[in-house]
Amino acid sequence: MAVVLIDTNVLVYAHERREPVKQAQAIRVLEWLHLTGGGRLSVQCLAEFFRAATRGSNPILALAEATEQTQRLARSWPVFDVTPFIVLEAMRGVRDHQLAYWDAQIWAAARLNQIPVIFSEDFNSGSVLEGVHFINPFAEAFDLSAW
Numbered sequence: 063m064a065v066v067l068i069d070t071n072v073l074v075y076a077h078e079r080r081e082p083v084k085q086a087q088a089i090r091v092l093e094w095l096h097l098t099g100g101g102r103l104s105v106q107c108l109a110e111f112f113r114a115a116t117r118g119s120n121p122i123l124a125l126a127e128a129t130e131q132t133q134r135l136a137r138s139w140p141v142f143d144v145t146p147f148i149v150l151e152a153m154r155g156v157r158d159h160q161l162a163y164w165d166a167q168i169w170a171a172a173r174l175n176q177i178p179v180i181f182s183e184d185f186n187s188g189s190v191l192e193g194v195h196f197i198n199p200f201a202e203a204f205d206l207s208a209w
Contacts, residue, residue, distance in 0.1 A: 069182030070110040104171040
């Protein structure tokens with residue numbers, strides 16, 4: 063079993079009732095990762111989840127629900143801090159690999175914490191960058207049992 067860094071979009075889709083197919087898949091993925099102990103989060107993902115869940119005039123979650131869910135995520139999963147080393151590595155990811163900064167920070171958190179896989183729909187699924195594999199758990203060909 064691979065250890066996986068869970069990107070924000072997986073967390074958000076687990077609560078997004080307007081995307082029932084992605085919601086069901088996100089819930090399956092999160093339940094499996096929780097059951098197997100293979101999931102990890104970064105502080106960045108917790109912050110982005112709260113922001114995404116509460117923004118706009120029709121938020122995914124009410125403020126109190128989003129607060130409670132973010133607290134639950136923080137208690138339920140190992141969470142990596144964003145350190146100066148991660149920021150510096152993310153800057154290298156921008157420079158050397160042309161990643162957008164926030165994507166580079168997710169990659170840097172995985173790389174520096176020796177997490178070999180990121181589950182996200184925001185990267186080129188199947189690509190590998192300096193030992194970190196990017197897998198889209200919402201792709202048609204994704205097989206959860208393979209992880």
